[in-house]
Structure formats: structure tokens, C-alpha cells
Amino acid sequence: MMMKMKELLCINAIVCLLSLSACNEFLDKKQDIKMVVPLTIDDATHLLNDYGTMNMGYPIWGELGIDDYYVTKEVWESGMEDYRNAYIWADKPYIDVAQWQRPYKAVYYANQTIDILSKVDPQQDRTNFNRNLGMAHFFRAFAFQVLTEVHCLAYQPNTASADMGIPLRLSPGVDDKSTRATLQQTYDQILKDLKKAVQYLPMVESVRGRPSKAAAYGGLARAYLNMGDFNNAYQYADSCLQLRPELMDYNTLKATDESPIKQFNIEVLVPISSVSTGLMSGMNAIIAPELYNSYAPDDLRKGIFFKPNPNIVGTYLFKGGYNENSFELFMGITTSEIYLVKAETACRIGKISEALSAINTLRKSRWSKDVLYPAINENDPERLLKTVLEERRKELVFRGRRWSDLKRLNLDNRFKKTSSRQLGTEQYDLPAGDLRYAFRLSETLVKVGGIPQNIR
Template identity: 45%
Template sequence: MKKLIYILIFIILCTGCSDFLEIKPDKKMSVPKTLEDCELLLNDYGTLNSAYTALGIIAGEPYYLNSPNWNSIADLDDRNAYIWSEEPNFKTQAWQGPYRVVYICNQIMQILDKLTVAEKESARFKAACGHARFLRAFAYQELISVYTLPYNVKTADIELGVPIRLMPDIDVVSKRASLQDSYKQVISDYQAALGFLDVKTTIQTGTSKSAAYAGLARLFLDMKDYDKAYRYADSAWSLKPYLLDYNTLNSGANFPITKYNQEVLFSALTVSSNAFGRNYIRMNPDLIASYQVGDLRKENYFQPNLVDLGTFGFKGSYDGGPGGAFIGLTSSEVLLIRAESAARLQKIDEALKDVNFLRKYRWTDHIYPIVTEQEPNRLLDIILQERGKELVFRGRRWSDIKRLSDDPHRAIYLERIIDNKTYSLPIGSLKYAIQIPAIVMEQNPNIKPNKR
């Protein structure tokens, strides 16, 4: 543990905002250079799995705040994200968290590249390589989902993506890659990870082939490449075809869904924020009304607000407790990706099989209204509604708002009211790409702001 602390101090010194070259590290400090060092770094859950930005959660999830609670949020960026403000962002953590993951993964891959031939033949080496490539892919994927416009195959090569760093050299000046190249890098990392990862998780807080397949399925869904989304979701599901039976959950518990449950393929969290604090939020009434009698998600996801009768808060975190929002990968999301893609590809029987299989594990005594719709568009609407009811506060709604924005029948218009003033997010808004923190662009003018 002490060695890991020294290694982390070294990395923090190397990734500071300024004057890091003038800091003289303690001679006793461990510079990571062995396979064991890499494994220690990869098991640092707090740094690698739970420091992602919450801005997409705040901007997109189906909930609202009353004016006193919104005004009490201390973090200006979080408050502004809730109303899609034009004000610049100032908090660097939202940007630095994922890029710290990228930096550590780059450093790990550089170390691994220098190991002996014998070490490179070991299962431990393969696990470390696969996990590092996976984590870098996931970090870039999260950055893309928050800080870029929706993917459009016709414009992706000219739209701004995110800066791509593939080496731990901190002296290299970055600029934003195209959106197309940003997506290509995520695909490349996930596919490389598949070549190393085992079917079973081999690192304590690590991942496996099923998670890499799931990450690719999520990515291709956002790209609206439904054929690849279907195939990767199918691969992920075939390796881990398990769902939680909500009949076995204690719906009266503060947090009915346990951490690292059998649906979790990869665990990841945003930072916490009062903007979606448990005692602050009220779920949208339309969402609450969409759960039919017998749907166990309602009682396991939501709790009545005692101070505001008739409204509901959220308790259904897949992390099993308070704090940041769970944005990791799960088998239930994989099943919904496969179902939606199947419907869009006219594979009606397969789409019906998947959506009904999910409902079976979500309804009282497994007795549920069977979906039999054969018309592709109506079936797609049912699956999208099921996706909205299933993936609450899992970070998917912001991405869905973006990717559905060019569909006139399914685009989502958002409104929120604070202090009797209505704020809106029009369909197709440039605000779908949340602004990069101002200090990042001040320190590096090569990083251009998002269009407004």
C-alpha cells in the first residue's frame, strides 16, 4: 500500500497544472517501472474508476430541482449545467479526471513495453495490457460523450473531438483531434484490449472481454452503426448472459441494488454533486407514471420524498450507495442495445425476445405484459421507452438525447424552471457539446472551444 501511495504522488506531481517541472520529488519515492507497479496502479479504483465528470448526468437525466435546492448548490459549473447556461466552465476536475486516467494508462503501457520477453508472455502482462487499453478507451469515450457534438458520419471528420494523448510525455502540446479520429481511437483501444483480456476478470477492479465488447456496443450505438452495435452487444451478452432478478431485491432498503452485482461488467462512477444529491432531486412525473403496476423497478429505483409529498427521489444506484452516479457497463444495457439494434435492423423476433427477457426479471413473480408488437417503428418506441425506464441515472440519457436529435419523431426537448424562469435545451442545440473548462483553453490555446 505504501508503495502505491508513493507511485501516486509521483504521478500527481507529473500531472499538476503548473510548475510541475520545478518540484523535486523525494528520492525515496517509487518511480513505477515493474509489472507489479502497473498492477498496483490499475487497482487504484478511486483514480481510475470513480473520477468522471458529472456534467452529462446533471444536464440530461430525467429529474428536476426546486429553486431553493438549485440555489444552494455551491459548485457554479454544476448549477450552470443544470440549466444549460452559456457561462464558461471553470472547474478543471471534470476535464482532468478522465485525462488523469489517460496519463496513467499511457505510463503503464510505456512501462509494459520495456519488460522482458519472458514477462510479456505471462498472463499478468496480458491482463495489465488489456486493462490499460480498456481504461483509456473508456476515459476517451466519456470525454467524447460530454464534450463533443453528436456523431454524424457526414461531418465527423470536420467536427471537433477531444485531444488524443498516446504517450505520457507531458511536454507535448495537445490540440483537439477530429470527432472521427476520436471515435477511431476508442475503437482501436477497445479492440486491442480484446486481444489481451480474458473471459474472466483478472484484476481486482478490472474488466474482461465482455466489458470491452459492451464498450464497443455502446460506442457504435452512439455512432448509429446499428449493425456493429448489434454484433458487439451480442458478443458481450454471450459471455455474461446474466440479469438481476428484481424479485430478490429488498425494495425497502436504502440502496436495494448491491455494488459489483452480477450485471456489472465494468464499474465506473462520476464525482458526486449536490446537483443530484439524494435529498435534492425529484424525478420527472412522466417517468414515474410510465412504470406499470408490477414493475419492480419503480419501488427499487425510487423513494417517496417525505418533505415534498407526491414526488420521488432516486435510490437505484448500481454502485449500492450514495455518491457519484454509476456510469459503468452492465449486461442489462447490453441487452437493450441488442434489442434496439435488432429492431432497427428489422430483426423483430430477436428484438422481442430481448425486451421480454429483460421484463421477465423486472416484474413481480416474473409475470409481465408480453410485448408482441410486430411493426418495427412501434416496437422501436417500446424498446426506447424500456431503455429510459431501465437506465435511470446511468449516464446514458445525455448520449441518447444527442443521438436521437436528428430523428423528428423521437428527438427530446428539455425544459427546466428555476425562480419562475424557464430554461430550455432546443433539439439539435450546440450546447450538446458541453464547454471545455476555460483554464484548459487559456493554458493551451491550441485547444479550441466548442461552437456556440
């Protein structure tokens, strides 16, 4: 639908943004209209209503290297070079810059919105002023966090002030030079933005695609979990679920449907998707046997998430998750994820009854009602944590969380692992804590933008 706006962005911003994505009607310019800058609360609303920019096109470089799937050598050889290299963790220069640029386009729109709102009277429309300001801070934080999860090392308090983060673009000036902040500065900014979002976002958001206060709480729970701050992660997960506790009953879904899970279901706090998955698409990615076999027979997720592979007997493909397709990853925030954050962090900080309540609430909603639900009753913190992490992997399959989870769990001797790929006679390994977990930047960024490459 055509966005009705009286103004367009300045020429150099248009040139920059048009290089980042396909046609965007907001950026179309009529030949007889002069360029002017957006100025009003309505202008800010139109910017943030661009679903294709704010909610789509987030990077999957790290996820291409996760251990939840594999592809045949023939499929691998048919992929684009950058995707092939990402699959086997080849530390080679790659050219594709779009997966870096697209999140920064969302950051640009967020910064433009914050700049507009800094110059208007909030009382003109206090409701939309607050909503837009909260959304801008939320999406800026979300983009920063996704890029950090892909391109930075795992957060460690004793090294974060020296480790490289990402460029923190905080103003809409397109000519400002990009420099990499430290990882500590990066997470500080993510937390600051999400706390601003909590302050301004509404309790209830009726428009699909927009975050509410619960989504911002969920974002904070994610960020603190990545940082290993389990007390804060628990508190924000609990705050999120106080507002939005809903879960789908998988008994109401039809495993025979091509896409059993609907895109805007009651669990979705904010819908966000990746670029095209390529090698990870539903026709290519064969689910790792140890993952597929970890689901109990009465666990409905097994039939909802997967289908038999018609090309290789005895193997299974991903049917498609919360996007209603298997060609993009759902990367948004859901209540099911937050139940898992609460369960894990509660276990880690000694709140065993809360951990059991959270994990059983989630798991029961995924279990067949034809049998008695086998509740988890483990009281030993070590064994319970292991169980919760296993449930996390089973629940969040192809939801954009595994790469980040592998990275952070590799800091814990109890859970670190070496990932391996087999292509014909060649085996490729990614040891725990390897520097390649900070996915290298595109050579275009390094050469043209002068941004430092990740250390090797």
C-alpha cells in the same frame, strides 16, 4: 491499503497528477528516495490497481442537464455556480477543470502502463502482461468516450471528419502539447483501443473493478451505438451477452432497503462512478413525473429505484443505483444495458425476433412474479423501437447514459425533443440539436492549455 512499490513517478508528473486529485498513496514520496520510473509488469499492475483513479471521478456535466429529474429553485440556488449553469444549460464560462482532468489522469496511468509493457519481456508473466495491456487500452477508451459524450457534438458520418473531438493523449509525456483531434479520429481511437482490449483481456476476471473481455465488447457496443453503426453495435452486444448473459432477478431484492442493489452484482461488467453529483444527489433530485409514471404497477423497478420525497408530497427521489449510494452516478457497463443495446439495434436492422427476445429477457427479470408477465409481442419495427427506447430510459435511469441518448436521438426526427427547466417564473429550454449539447470546456483549459473552445 498501502501500495508497495519501489519506484515513484518523475517529479513533473507528480506535480501534474497531485493537482488533479486528493491524496494518492502511490504518489506519496519519501524524502530520502530518488525518483525513478516504473519498469516492470508488477509496476504496471500497481498503477492499474488504483481504483480511485481508474474507476472513479468521471464527469457528470452533461448528465446534470438531463430530463429525468428536476430540482426546486431553493435547491438550485444553493448549488455551486458551475452546477447551476449546467442544470439550465447556461452557455457561460465555467472554471472547474477537475471533471476534465480526472479522466485524463486515468489516461495518463493507462499510457504509463502501455509504455512500461512495451519495454519488458511478456514471457516474464504472460497472464498479467496481457491483462494489464488490455486494461490500459480499455480504460483509455472509456475515458475518451465519456469526455467525447460530454464535450462533443453527436456523431454524424458526414461531419465527423470536421467536427471537433478531444485531445488524444497516447503517450505518458506530460509536456506534450494537447490538440483536439477530429470527432472521427476520436472515435477511431476509441474503437482501436477497445478492440485491443478485447484481444488481451481475460474471459473471466475475478478481481472487482477490473474489466474482462465481455466489458470490452460492451464498450464497443456503446461506441458503435453512439456512432449510429447499428450492425456493429448489434454484433458486439451479442458477443458480450454470449460471455456474460446474467441478470438479477429483482424479485430477490428488497424495495424497503435503503440501497436494494448491491455495488458488485452479477450484472456489473465493470464498475465506474462519477464525481459527486451535487444537484443530482438523492436528497435533491426529484424524478420527472412522466418518467416515474411510466412504470407499470408490477414493474419492480419503481420501488427499487425510487422512494417518496419526505419534503414534497406526491414526488419521488432516486434511492440509489448500482453504487449503493445516491451521491455518485454509476457510469460503468452492465449486462442490462447491453440487452437494451441488442434490443434497439436488432430492431433497427430488422431482427425483430432477436429484439423481442432481448427486451423480454431483461424486462421479465424486473417484473413481479406474483402476476403473469405481460410479454412485449409487437412486430411493427416503428412501434417496437419506440417501446425499446422507453424501456431503455426506465432501466438506465441515473446510469450516465441519458445525455448521450438525448444527443444521438435528436438526430432522428421521430425521437427529437426540446428539454425544459422551470425555476420560479423562469423557463429554460434546450432544443434538439442545440450546440450546447457539446458542453463547453473549462475556461482554464482554454486560457492555460490553449485548447480550442467548442463552437457556438
